[in-house]
Amino acid sequence: xxxxxxxxxxxxxxxxxxxxxxxxxxxxxxxxxxxxxxxxxxxxxxxxxxxxxxxxxxxxxxxxxxxxxxxxxxxxxxxxxxxxxxxxxxxxxxxxxxxxxxxxxxxxxxxxxxxxxxxxxxxxxxxxxxxxxxxxxxxxxxxxxxxxxxxxxxxxxxxxxxxxxxxxxxxxxxxxxxxxxxxxxxxxxxxxxxxxxxxxxxxxxxxxxxxxxxxxxxxxxxxxxxxxxxxxxxxxxxxxxxxxxxxxxxxxxxxxxxxxxxxxxxxxxxxxxxxxxxxxxxxxxxxxxxxxxxxxxxxxxxxxxxxxxxxxx
Amino acid sequence: xxxxxxxxxxxxxxxxxxxxxxxxxxxxxxxxxxxxxxxxxxxxxxxxxxxxxxxxxxxxxxxxxxxxxxxxxxxxxxxxxxxxxxxxxxxxxxxxxxxxxxxxxxxxxxxxxxxxxxxxxxxxxxxxxxxxxxxxxxxxxxxxxxxxxxxxxxxxxxxxxxxxxxxxxxxxxxxxxxxxxxxxxxxxxxxxxxxxxxxxxxxxxxxxxxxxxxxxxxxxxxxxxxxxxxxxxxxxxxxxxxxxxxxxxxxxxxxxxxxxxxxxxxxxxxxxxxxxxxxxxxxxxxxxxxxxxxxxxxxxxxxxxxxxxxxxxxxxxxxxxxx
Numbered sequence: 001x002x003x004x005x006x007x008x009x010x011x012x013x014x015x016x017x018x019x020x021x022x023x024x025x026x027x028x029x030x031x032x033x034x035x036x037x038x039x040x041x042x043x044x045x046x047x048x049x050x051x052x053x054x055x056x057x058x059x060x061x062x063x064x065x066x067x068x069x070x071x072x073x074x075x076x077x078x079x080x081x082x083x084x085x086x087x088x089x090x091x092x093x094x095x096x097x098x099x100x101x102x103x104x105x106x107x108x109x110x111x112x113x114x115x116x117x118x119x120x121x122x123x124x125x126x127x128x129x130x131x132x133x134x135x136x137x138x139x140x141x142x143x144x145x146x147x148x149x150x151x152x153x154x155x156x157x158x159x160x161x162x163x164x165x166x167x168x169x170x171x172x173x174x175x176x177x178x179x180x181x182x183x184x185x186x187x188x189x190x191x192x193x194x195x196x197x198x199x200x201x202x203x204x205x206x207x208x209x210x211x212x213x214x215x216x217x218x219x220x221x222x223x224x225x226x227x228x229x230x231x232x233x234x235x236x237x238x239x240x241x242x243x244x245x246x247x248x249x250x251x252x253x254x255x256x257x258x259x260x261x262x263x264x265x266x267x268x269x270x271x272x273x274x275x276x277x278x279x280x281x282x283x284x285x286x287x288x289x290x291x292x293x294x295x296x297x298x299x300x301x302x303x304x305x306x307x308x309x310x311x312x313x
Numbered sequence: 314x315x316x317x318x319x320x321x322x323x324x325x326x327x328x329x330x331x332x333x334x335x336x337x338x339x340x341x342x343x344x345x346x347x348x349x350x351x352x353x354x355x356x357x358x359x360x361x362x363x364x365x366x367x368x369x370x371x372x373x374x375x376x377x378x379x380x381x382x383x384x385x386x387x388x389x390x391x392x393x394x395x396x397x398x399x400x401x402x403x404x405x406x407x408x409x410x411x412x413x414x415x416x417x418x419x420x421x422x423x424x425x426x427x428x429x430x431x432x433x434x435x436x437x438x439x440x441x442x443x444x445x446x447x448x449x450x451x452x453x454x455x456x457x458x459x460x461x462x463x464x465x466x467x468x469x470x471x472x473x474x475x476x477x478x479x480x481x482x483x484x485x486x487x488x489x490x491x492x493x494x495x496x497x498x499x500x501x502x503x504x505x506x507x508x509x510x511x512x513x514x515x516x517x518x519x520x521x522x523x524x525x526x527x528x529x530x531x532x533x534x535x536x537x538x539x540x541x542x543x544x545x546x547x548x549x550x551x552x553x554x555x556x557x558x559x560x561x562x563x564x565x566x567x568x569x570x571x572x573x574x575x576x577x578x579x580x581x582x583x584x585x586x587x588x589x590x591x592x593x594x595x596x597x598x599x600x601x602x603x604x605x606x607x608x609x610x611x612x613x614x615x616x617x618x619x620x621x622x623x624x625x626x627x628x629x630x631x632x633x634x635x636x
Binding site for chain 1: 337363364366368369371373374375376377378379380381382383384385386387389404405408409412413415416417418420421
């Protein structure tokens, strides 16, 4: 971690905590009946979003999936407008049309998320084609889950990115389950990353709960893509500390598994690394306070925001 | 200038690629080979393989790539080798292309053209002969257009490429070999307006794509028997220009709606439903639909001819209305 400036790391730690508090508070708001519809929380997966996006330049593009709040916040979205969108308010990023899983704000490089698990893989590939043909020097980071790798869109999208050597990073957040179906029932290979061999691109497995490991692996892939070396398939092993969506009680996972993964929570791990790297306890506490405040302000903003104008239906 | 329908499409593509460097083409065997129907013959040489991109057989994948490229500054034209294969790309069209502009609240546009070589009449059998517009025209956010002659094809394709919304461009494979007068110079044809191609008082025949020439043949034959028909070429299936259709139907009070695809849930079903809603008090008789039977399309030319509607069925339908 010595390679990175401490104040930058503290700000990324802030982002980890922000995403955690955001998802926790959102979960409460659902329980209180203040949020319509559903949402897919990324509790426990914060380090994949923040670590991977840390490897990008601000001008680079991100595509996301149904579990996308963390990606959007890590790319720089304002928590108040993300929450307003999830609550269907006029002040949300898409003025209430998109809800939780279809958000977009291209002006900060967040091209979009969508509810079809592998659907954005070809779209990200096409965005990378634009970058290559228009010579922008931008890279596209494409998030998807282990479940998405069962779909043809994964296969076809990665093939096209590979044969055209496009500036795209395929980033699989393997949280062990496609809703309730464990990866062992979804594919026979040991890892998603080894499928990269079939496409003739590098495949890398990384500890998805380790901000530093995620950042380093993604940086190598981003540098390679930007230099014209084509795509990389990164598989970040992680675990969601919650159900698939708000109605999921997680009855398909054991208590032992839960204990094992909670012990690998990415937040305390990064805090520990920061302390070891010379951050003062007060700096870490300040980062946590800032995140809390952001979320509190976001909740107030979203609750007070008006419903969408009916003419916009 | 007399031009083949296929060459009118070729010329529209070439002119738009010349005019706008953001226009690219994506599809199977479209580069050196020139596409299954040779529409893009010579394009790779002229515009380079960066802009004329061969793909593996991956219709869903390359349609999604085109959507992503359209979101980020390019104007892709996808050639689906046969319209039938659009089933493989429906997720990208229905869940992405059609929805992005709306659900992202206008922050993006999707200037995408899907060229769909369509229809029966060439003996290609059940999976290479279908009229797929029925699966597309009812999806909010997609435009669907279907030209009926070379001049229309050229002008509508140019308009489609310049449009900021996704456009499905239905091109009848049988029409590829038809010749017609095509205007000189740059022109476009509106993407949302039907046109009246023949005027008569006895009945209105509504048709699109290849069925327009069948409707005109039927109208010609009927005129010889003193029955004069109006023929409306829908041109656009989404949106439907009901103002033009309703004006014609209100004047003639009798209507036949013809399409090449099968009957149930086809384009005619929607057109007739709207005619009934909008023109009920003017109708002298129930509208009649002419369409293919609700079966797959057989390969044998004899069987295919028997199940594909044409001028004779249209004329018979008009006769049943006018007595």
